[in-house]
Amino acid sequence: MKTPHIGYALLACSALFGLSLSTAASAADVTKLVESCASCHGKGGASTELDVPIIGGYSAEYLSGSLKAYKDKERPCKDTKIDMCQVVKDFSDNDIKQVAEYFAEQKFVRTPQKFDAVLARKGKAIHDKGCEKCHSEGGSVASDDAGILAGQKMAYLDEQLKFFNEGKRPIPKKMKPKLEALGKGDIEALIHYYGSFK
Ligand code: HEC
Ligand code: HEC
Structure with missing residues (x-):
């Protein structure tokens, strides 16, 4: 399957995310952490980008497991300037828990896609x-x-x-x-x- 648009959306959100990276690492403020996710994953995790997954409405268990896997480099990351491994690298267990709980409370919102x-x-x-x-x-x-x-x-x-x-x-x-x-x-x-x- 061809996926021609990969990369552009990431570039755009990397730029946005760069602004909040320094605060995300130190502050225990969940709102800030969650806002940093929204720059790529959309508001409430309802991504509208073709190459960024929707994460709102996932279970807190799966979300925290995935974030830990990215932190431990058990899940592969894309070779982009800001990738998931970098996003979570300085997250504490508590940061992960709180962010996971926030997205678990959101809805999984679909955007229609082209299919055969x-x-x-x-x-x-x-x-x-x-x-x-x-x-x-x-x-x-x-x-x-x-x-x-x-x-x-x-x-x-x-x-x-x-x-x-x-x-x-x-x-x-x-x-x-x-x-x-x-x-x-x-x-x-x-x-x-x-x-x-x-
Ligand atoms: C720079 C863009 C960007 C930022 C910022 C970002 N993500 Fe991601 N995230 C991605 C992309 C792209 C993927 C898809 C995996 C890949 O291609 O590396 C992904 C994958 C994920 C997955 C795996 C989804 C699944 O179905 O298993 C989770 C969970 C996730 N991100 C949560 C978060 C959370 C929580 C935050 C904020 C703390 C965040 N992401 C910040 C771009 C981003
Ligand atoms: C025995 C249970 C089981 C079966 C059968 C199974 N899966 Fe899974 N699948 C899982 C689990 C558990 C995960 C989460 C893995 C993880 O993140 O470590 C998963 C993850 C996935 C993911 C990644 C989703 C994401 O958000 O990143 C895809 C895609 C997937 N499965 C597709 C399939 C397909 C296609 C089949 C059938 C051919 C299948 N699975 C059969 C248990 C199963």
Whole structure:
């Protein structure tokens, strides 16, 4: 799948984020931390950028787990000026907890994306067979250990599935065989299925 717009949005929000970086590291003020996230992830985590994931409405457990993973460099970061690893590098456990709780209280707000209806139908069948057990209701339910797939940014999902497949992001043990069973076109179909949620 081609994702031609990656990079531009990040450049724009890196500039904004640069202003608040110094305060974010020292102040215990959650509002400031949360505002720094909003410069990329949108207000309340309702991202409208194609390459930045929506994070509002995720569970606090998953959010804090992901932020810790970025802090410990267990999740890969993009090679941009400001990436997630840098964002959280000076966060205390308490910063992570408070930020996670804030976004868990927000709504997961989707923005319609362009998708191919035929691929989306194929993707639904693949999802129902191998993914629905953990990512329930088409991946629209936030759980303690996973985020939301339904309506999440397609470019983001594509990138993360590549990270899993290349061994750059740890794959949950029971998800691994399901990913390995997929053919090449299957991933594209799955992404169009998740992108079809409005
Ligand atoms: C400079 C832009 C930028 C800033 C600032 C930023 N993020 Fe991110 N974030 C991203 C991008 C882009 C990704 C997608 C992963 C990637 O490409 O590295 C991401 C990924 C994430 C994820 C993983 C989502 C998932 O589905 O697993 C979480 C959680 C997250 N960010 C939370 C935050 C929080 C909380 C803050 C503020 C403390 C924040 N981000 C600040 C750009 C940013
Ligand atoms: C046994 C349960 C399980 C199954 C089956 C499973 N997953 Fe997952 N999946 C998870 C968990 C748990 C995570 C969160 C992993 C983490 O962050 O450490 C996850 C994460 C993901 C992510 C990253 C989302 C994000 O916000 O970054 C994608 C994409 C994904 N799964 C797609 C799939 C697809 C596609 C299938 C079916 C082919 C599938 N999963 C099957 C449990 C599962």
